[in-house]
Amino acid sequence: xxxxxxxxxxxxxxxxxxxxxxxxxxxxxxxxxxxxxxxxxxxxxxxxxxxxxxxxxxxxxxxxxxxxxxxxxxxxxxxxxxxxxxxxxxxxxxxxxxxxxxxxxxxxxxxxxxxxxxxxxxxxxxxxxxxxxxxxxxxxxxxxxxxxxxxxxxxxxxxxxxxxxxxxxxxxxxxxxxxxxxxxxxxxxxxxxxxxxxxxxxxxxxxxxxxxxxxxxxxxxxxxxxxxxxxxxxxxxxxxxxxxxxxxxxxxxxxxxxxxxxxxxxxxxxxxxxxxxxxxxxxxxxxxxxxxxxxxxxxxxxxxxxxxxxxxxxxxxxxxxxxxxxxxxxxxxxxxxxxxxxxxxxxxxxxxxxxxxxxxxxxxxxxxxxxxxxxxxxxxxxxxxxxxxxxxxxxxxxxxxxxxxxxxxxxxxxxxxxxxxxxxxxxxxxxxxxxxxxxxxxxxxxx
Numbered sequence: 001x002x003x004x005x006x007x008x009x010x011x012x013x014x015x016x017x018x019x020x021x022x023x024x025x026x027x028x029x030x031x032x033x034x035x036x037x038x039x040x041x042x043x044x045x046x047x048x049x050x051x052x053x054x055x056x057x058x059x060x061x062x063x064x065x066x067x068x069x070x071x072x073x074x075x076x077x078x079x080x081x082x083x084x085x086x087x088x089x090x091x092x093x094x095x096x097x098x099x100x101x102x103x104x105x106x107x108x109x110x111x112x113x114x115x116x117x118x119x120x121x122x123x124x125x126x127x128x129x130x131x132x133x134x135x136x137x138x139x140x141x142x143x144x145x146x147x148x149x150x151x152x153x154x155x156x157x158x159x160x161x162x163x164x165x166x167x168x169x170x171x172x173x174x175x176x177x178x179x180x181x182x183x184x185x186x187x188x189x190x191x192x193x194x195x196x197x198x199x200x201x202x203x204x205x206x207x208x209x210x211x212x213x214x215x216x217x218x219x220x221x222x223x224x225x226x227x228x229x230x231x232x233x234x235x236x237x238x239x240x241x242x243x244x245x246x247x248x249x250x251x252x253x254x255x256x257x258x259x260x261x262x263x264x265x266x267x268x269x270x271x272x273x274x275x276x277x278x279x280x281x282x283x284x285x286x287x288x289x290x291x292x293x294x295x296x297x298x299x300x301x302x303x304x305x306x307x308x309x310x311x312x313x314x315x316x317x318x319x320x321x322x323x324x325x326x327x328x329x330x331x332x333x334x335x336x337x338x339x340x341x342x343x344x345x346x347x348x349x350x351x352x353x354x355x356x357x358x359x360x361x362x363x364x365x366x367x368x369x370x371x372x373x374x375x376x377x378x379x380x381x382x383x384x385x386x387x388x389x390x391x392x393x394x395x396x397x398x399x400x401x402x403x404x405x406x407x408x409x410x411x412x413x414x415x416x417x418x419x420x421x422x423x424x425x426x427x428x429x430x431x432x433x434x435x436x437x438x439x440x441x442x443x444x445x446x447x
Contacts, residue, residue, distance in 0.1 A: 036093050125152035125244060129304040129437035132157060134250075134320050136181035139311030142423065143340065144188040146430025147244075154245030155299035156185045159319040160230070161257045161285070164271030166203070166213045170221050177230050177254045181316075182247055183216030189243035196241060231293045248299075250320040251290040257319055258284050270315050274348035280314045283365060285322045292325040300329045305437040308370060309340040310424055313350050313358055321366045331368050336440055339370035340429065343380070343422045347392040355398030359408055369408050373398075374432055378414040380422050388422065395422075411436070 068074055128151020133143055136159040147154055160177030162168060167178035187197035200216030210218075223233035231252040238246045259267045260282040267276045300306065309317045317339075321327065330337065339362060341355050350358065355375055363369040375398050388394065403410045413432045417425035 035097065036090060039089070039093065122152065125150070128153055129434060129441055130299075130302055131155070131305050131307060131433065131437055132299045132303040133307040134317065135159070135309050135311040136162075136316040136319070137184070137311045138423070139309055139316060139340075139342070140181070141184045141188040142417075142426050143307065143310065143429055143433070144185055146426030146428075147434065148189050148191075149427075150430055150434045152244040154189065155295075155303070156189065156245070156247045157250050157296050157299070157320055158182050158185055158247060159316055160249045160251065161255050161270050161315070161319050163256065163269045166217045168271065169213070170217055171254055174221060174225070175254060176221065176224055177249055177251065179217045179220035179224075179230065180214070182220055182230075182234065182249060183214065185247045186237055186241055186243060187216070189245055189247060190241050191244070231295075234293075246295065246299075248293050248295050250296060250323060250326065251292055253287070253290040255285045255287065255290055257315060258286060259314065260284075270319075273315055274312075274346065276348060278348070279351040279353060280349055280361075283314045283318055283322065285319070289324050292323050297325065297329050300326075300333055300335070303333075303335045304441045305433070306330065306333070306335050306337045307340060307433060308337065308362065310342055310429075312346055313342065313353075313361060315349065318362065318365050321362070327367055330366060336371045336436075337368075338372045338374060338433065338436065340374045340424070340433075341376075341396055341398075343376050343396060343416070343424065344388055344393045345396055350396075351392070352394070353396065355396055355410075356402045356406060358396070359403065359406055363406075369406055372409045372411050372436065373403060374411050374413070374415075374429075376415045376424065377412040378416040380416065384420060384422055387420070 069078075130153040131147060131151060132155045133140060133147075134157045135143075140156060140158065144154065144156055158181045160179075160181070162178035162180050163171060165180070167180035170176065171178050183200045187200045190196040200214065200219070202215045204210040204213050204215075220230065220233055220237070223236050224230045227233045227236055229252040230249050234246075234248055256268060257270045257273065259273045259276075259280045261267060261276055261280060262278040265276060265278070267273050273280065308321070311317050321330065339359065341358050342350070345351060345353055353361075355373060359369055359373055375396075380395060385395070398410065400410045411432065413428065415424050415428040415432065417423045417428075
């Protein structure tokens with residue numbers, strides 16, 4: 001039996017698209033009114049010119065017009081006729097301008113009739129809060145996926161210390177920072193995430209040299225070779241993918257993570273940290289003072305809100321905070337810093353740690369505490385908890401009073417995502433973060 005053809009979701013109606021052109025902030029009404037005023041001015045000028053040319057025969061024109069204007073029919077229907085004429089004139093001007101736009105945009109857009117929808121959406125997103133998010137892995141991608149529908153003023157600052165899998169192989173072969181987390185974040189901020197993500201995450205399963213690599217990692221590596229380094233490659237990708245903001249590596253040089261665990265055990269390399277038993281006591285990087293990508297410091301300076309996480313506390317959240325220039329910028333900024341705490345602990349990294357322990361770890365590595373910590377307060381299904389116990393993971397608990405003593409405000413919300421994992425829902429988390437950013441920007445504070 002033949003499968004039904006997939007149907008494209010219906011977009012806004014024709015009347016809705018036309019109304020969008022005239023909504024506040026679109027910057028179109030002024031030009032529509034200017035076009036109508038110019039047409040009226042031109043019409044009056046043409047009539048005056050005709051009367052001037054036909055000066056000697058003016059009576060031949062004026063008398064029939066006067067006869068019409070004093071007739072019973074004109075007294076009865078004149079208002080309707082002029083009103084209808086004015087309406088048709090305005091409507092014709094709007095339709096003509098819309099048609100001109102469609103004609104001009106047809107070479108750049110697949111569906112130029114939806115230009116008003118696209119423009120309106122972009123204008124709305126451009127007014128969104130300026131949010132800078134630090135992290136890596138699945139957690140940061142989750143946050144970005146929700147934020148991109150609320151603002152286009154987003155900056156993702158990504159750790160580049162991964163040394164395992166495809167990223168590790170490319171890092172070793174080309175002497176470059178790990179590209180994997182960059183690839184995930186670029187896909188998450190793309191309007192065509194499904195298509196871009198499917199392409200960026202495609203993993204080659206054959207070919208001696210390509211097997212195990214993702215297309216996204218190879219693309220970033222190729223651009224790094226062409227442009228000179230991974231920072232310039234990121235600039236090119238931010239333009240090419242037309243994403244809702246920008247994604248930057250925290251540094252353009254490869255760095256290694258070194259973790260100190262209990263009983264003086266030292267573990268080198270991100271991919272090995274979680275495999276060694278026990279929580280991380282201290283994390284550092286080599287080299288100690290790599291250069292920070294300039295756009296990262298600029299984004300911190302202009303941000304309305306700075307977000308740390310969610311993600312693995314040490315290998316995703318703390319790692320990009322270890323660069324001295326980043327630490328100075330975050331310690332000196334007056335912009336509020338928010339920490340999104342993981343829902344579950346991670347074996348070999350945050351064993352038995354509660355929310356207060358997470359905050360303390362950030363303070364010890366960064367030199368300041370976050371101003372707010374966002375914590376999920378939704379109950380987790382027992383079956384999900386059982387599966388995590390097999391991984392020696394447990395729910396991250398918190399004590400509001402203890403956080404208050406650390407001078408950190410706790411913001412709780414129901415943010416559990418759907419599925420077999422205890423992870424944040426992108427939309428719910430993004431709503432909490434953007435609501436907080438709007439309150440701060442409007443001067444209402446964080447309460």
